[in-house]
Amino acid sequence: MTTQTSAPDTPGARKADAPTGLIPLPEKAARALALGGSVLTIVSTFLAWTWTAEFPGDLTVYGYPGGLQVLVLIGAIVATLFALSSYGVRGLGWLAPSGPDAALKFATLATFATSWYTILSISTELGGLVNLEPGGFLVAAGSLVALAGALALPFQRPEPEPIDPDDSGWEKFKHGAAHQWETIKAVFSAGAPRPVRALPAYAEILIIVAILALGLTVFTYGIGTEYDEQFIGFLITAGLGFAALNKAGLIAHASQITSRHQSITTTGAFVAAALFPFTQTDDQYATLGVYILIFATVALGLNIVVGLAGLLDLGYVAFLGVGAYAAALVSGSPSSPFDVHFPFWAAVLVGAAASLVFGVLIGAPTLRLRGDYLAIVTLGFGEIFRITANNLDGTSGPDITNGSNGVSSIPNLDVLGFDFGAQHDMGGYTIGRFANYFFLMLIITAIVVLVFRRSGNSRIGRAWVAIREDETAALAMGINGFRVKLIAFAVGASLAGLAGTVQAHVTYTVTPEQYLFAGAIPPNSAFLLAAVVLGGMGTISGPLIGAALLYLIPNKLQFLGNYQLFAFGVALILLMRFRPEGLIPNRRRQLEFHEDAEAPTLLTKAGA
Amino acid sequence: MTTDTTTKDTSAAAPVPGETVLDARGVTMRFGGLTAVRGVDLTVNAGEIVGLIGPNGAGKTTFFNCLTGLYVPTEGEVRFKGEVLPPKSFKVTAAGIARTFQNIRLFANMTVLENVLVGRHTRTKEGFWSAVLRGPGYHRAEKASRDRAMELLEFVGLDHKSEHLARNLPYGEQRKLEIARALASEPGLLLLDEPTAGMNPQETRVTEELVFAIRDMGIAVLVIEHDMRFIFNLCDRVAVLVQGEKLIEGDSTTVQGDERVIAAYLGEPFEDAPGAEEVAEVEAAEAHAEAAAEAPADTPADADATAEAPADTPAEADADAAAEGAETTTDAAPGKENDR
Secondary structure: OOOOOOOOOOOHHHHHOOOOOOOOOOHHHHHHHHHHHHHHHHHHOOOOOEOOOOOOOOOOOOOOOOOHHHHHHHHHHHHHHHHHHHOOOOOOHHHOOOOHHHHHHHHHHHHHHHHHHHHHHHHHHHOOHHHEOHHHHHHHHHHHHHHHHHHOOOOOOOOOOOOOOOOOHHHHHHHHHHHHHHHHHHHOOOOOOOOOOOOOHHHHHHHHHHHHHHHHHHHHHHHOOOOHHHHHHHHHHHHHHHHHHHHHOHHHHHHHHHHHOHHHHHHHHHHHHHHHHHHOOOOHHHHHHHHHHHHHHHHHHHHHHHHHOOOOOOOOHHHHHHHHHHHHHOEOOOOOOOOOEOOHHHHHHHHHHHHHHHHHHHHHHHOOOOOHHHHHHHHHHHHHHHHHHHHOEOOOOOEOOOHHHOEOOOOOOEEOOEEOOOOEEEOOEEEOHHHHHHHHHHHHHHHHHHHHHHHHOOHHHHHHHHHHHOHHHHHHOOOOHHHHHHHHHHHHHHHHHHHHHHHHHHHOOEOHHHOOOOOOOOOOHHHHHHHHHHHOOOOOHHHHHHHHHHHHHHHHOHHHHHHHHHHHHHHHHHHHHHOOOOOOOOHHHHHHHOOOOOOOOEOOOOOO | OOOOOOOOOHHHOOOOOOOEEEEEEEEEEEEOOEEEEEEEEEEEEOOOEEEEEOOOOOOHHHHHHHHOOOOOOOEEEEEEOOEEOOOOHHHHHHHOEEEOOOOOOOOOOOEHHHHHHHHHHHHOOOOHHHHHHOOHHHHHHHHHHHHHHHHHHHHHOOHHHOOEEHHHOOHHHHHHHHHHHHHOOOOOEEEEEOOOOOOOHHHHHHHHHHHHHHHHOOOEEEEEOOOHHHHHHHOOEEEEEEOOEEEEEEOHHHHHOOHHHHHHHHOOOOOOOOOHHHHHHHHHHHHHHHHHOOOOOHHHHHHHHHHOOOOOOHHHHHHHHHHOOHHHHHHHHHHHHHHO
């Protein structure tokens, strides 16, 4: 999905050949097919695709699209716009700063994949093609024609490497396959985007608002998907659609504009996130929202330790646990042996301080180790925390944590008379319990983002990165390696503890089994690390997006059941193979992993 | 802070009398049964450029590591401005000794400016809280650091590349950046470990000027190098380390004229006779050298002929320095090969 190579410049004689498409068709016909097919697809989404409402989403209605049809409609509209833009229609040039062809290919592919996925699931679930209405056949034909047209668009074919005549058959086969792979990569490759024109500040801010609104819409839609098919369709459309926008060069433009107004973007992102509960009619999806936010915040804290300082910590979830336990024990819960009820601000301080102490206690002896050894030792300490919490039950040890039953019935928070457990009405919107906690968690996330951004781009942050890059040289530059690493460890631990204090109240109960190394329910050490790696190490948005995906996918795809961890492993392997720098790469890491890629060498913003 | 120092002629680089910056006494470093450095004394005075040469495996880098706190000498002590060096390399940097590495060790994925800013670490104090709270003091310190770093980049001629990634710099500029990064820690003594390794003669000449400019800033410099022309042009004094022991120390002429140095570089007397025997042999050679030194006109030519394989008198070398010709390239290269 991530083809980074740009179309190679073929010199000399080959330039004379007119470039052709993957499917031999004249260029004009191909473009017309792509446009026509996309328009046909748009029309077909307003028709019925099946006769019965048994297939979820009710695709039986003429006149307006529903369920998966909406996704197909969006994909088809994007494809149509790119097709029109490739005709040079006035006013659409801005859509594709790096050429519309590759974007058109991805957009039609998105439409095709989503619509055919829908058609096939209708056929298999209801038993046979007879269940399709004409609209269903129309969308299948329309999206196929559009895709075929897009693939017939000319592209720059890569030069085949000369074959060694001594090669054995297998080697020749490998050679041929490699060339075909290069050709396919070339089909979907786009040129470098034009630099973005300087717009007046208000226009750029409006664009940022639009981008954030789009992000919020996509996220809200994804979180609110009601059945498996819709979520898979969402993943297909969103993934390939993102690729289309990326190939069009719009993502590059957007990131240029947002990096010009960083504070506005960050503030705007938080406003957009705060608007999320207002888009929900009941508390069901706010629950998901608050859990994602807890997971993402802890992942971001881990990113300080792993992404900036380069310390591989496999027991990070223990710090979340320490914070949660500390807050639970002073919350006035009946199963807590301490008969105290601290106000929330005090509980937060206790939780963060407990994690800080735990972090320093673990860090002081272990941070003298490097690399793999550190990873193994932190893994061990993470498990020690869980087992200790299990044993402090009054029989195996002193009665502090109530053993495997955990600390239960943690009361809801009450801050300045605002009861987090009750529903509140705000300007006509009902804000439920989980939405209340969502807002609280958002503040914690903001604190973590602030700490990450400011510390990352400062003397201490540079020292962290220097330690990660070359510890010996960093020491020779006068950096006290141990001290600096311990600070990173302690900061990461306290931030996780901070999130833990809220988590204890959200979940009502704190048990040792919530803080495993690896398990099916997300906040655990393996998933936290995966969120950081998936999203992109050393960035802010990376772990947030990685955590959202890693939480949503197992949550929405219930049918995966026991294969969840397996699918997760396969996904990680594929990611490591094709995009080791993560979904939202840090500029540094992108250059690190793709040395051959054109390196503009300039880092416009330092750190994150 | 400009690079207008064009002190090319070596005669101008006479030893400036100054306080002793570095004083290493009887430094011995043993790794198990192996003695890498044995009883080496070395002093470096303020405003002085001292060279350290020796064949491969002579213990130069080990000695360097003793000076930078990476190793703690088994015996003897190293004093910097009268204080015994602390046993941690970051404390040594804080005390005022900065170093570069033989194989460049930049922070490859940081920008050029960030690399130099990391060098400022010991001269700034802003901690974690200051970074998060960002009070006025933080902004002031950060700005001062950036200004100073830009000055240093200007000094080495890299200010126009401050936002580039260090990994993308060409080789010669990476060396310069490493020097700028070391200078950022405001050292009293700069240790350069083979600063011209892998450089062409033009780049070597530029580095030479850079080192003179650094000396003129009042920073003492200790250089390890294999390029004899570079060392003898540059240094006020040269110490020769052979098999962990200091053979001789003195100005270029003394060292170049010393038979033992020649012997050590050609490797004859030491081939398979380590220990006490070699000393006797060396002494014999020394006596021989003294006899040869009676004829003063001979000495420079002789020394050069041996230090660098193709004969090249100092006069010629000077002419080369002025003319800056392509012959220098061809001349220096075989000489260097011989050293290795």
